[in-house]
Amino acid sequence: MIPGVVWQDVEAAGGMYTGAEVLQLINMRTGDHAILSHLRQQGHLLSVKRGTAYIYPRFQFDPETHLIRPVIADLIKLAADARWTQEELLVWLCSPSGHFRGHRPAEHVDHPDNVLDAARQAATIQWRGNAVRPRPG
Template identity: 45%
Template sequence: MDLLTASDVAKALRLPEGDDVKVYGLCAKGRLLAFERGGEWVFPGFQFDAASGLIEPVIADLVRLAGDLGWANEELVIWLCSPSGYFGGDRPVNHLHESDDLLEKARNEWTVEW
């Protein structure tokens, strides 16, 4: 998984060079997934559609769901990138285009009680 800087994200989203403020604003609005690593904010590259220069639409819903359930963004990233029984051993990140199914399985996995 690639971890991008705010400047990398600005380029991926085709924002004007140096428009890191807009990138952080998207985070504050819950539209972009970021977490702190080594004193710097990093952005998982999987949340961007390189062809369109847009953020994958399901990301905002995942960020909101994680927040509602008390999950930190870093925990969300770990879940997305780890094999899951809800996906037959596949990683949830490979199912970003299956929004409804991904969100339902995320909620089910995150709220399971043992």
């Protein structure tokens, strides 16, 4: 579960869409949630469950084309390999980062190589010779 204070960082990184808003954005019928389920299950669409519904970070969509940015699938795979939940990935993406001089990684998704490098570094932090799982945020 994402702590309440972290939602402020999520909002600062662009906020979230509902499923209906995503469907409208990508020009699909409002009731066609099966496409969202398929994209989530295939690792193409970042989502977190809030209450009984999935919500979707706005930053993962290109503002001009409304397509899901290709880097999102790479980040989801990297997170899964590092055993991060999608909530943890969202927290990392929306939290200020030293790698980006205090900016959020989500603010740099238009530079996918930089974001992926930072995510790899965060996922492979070494502490006294032992790999540790970082706590995003």
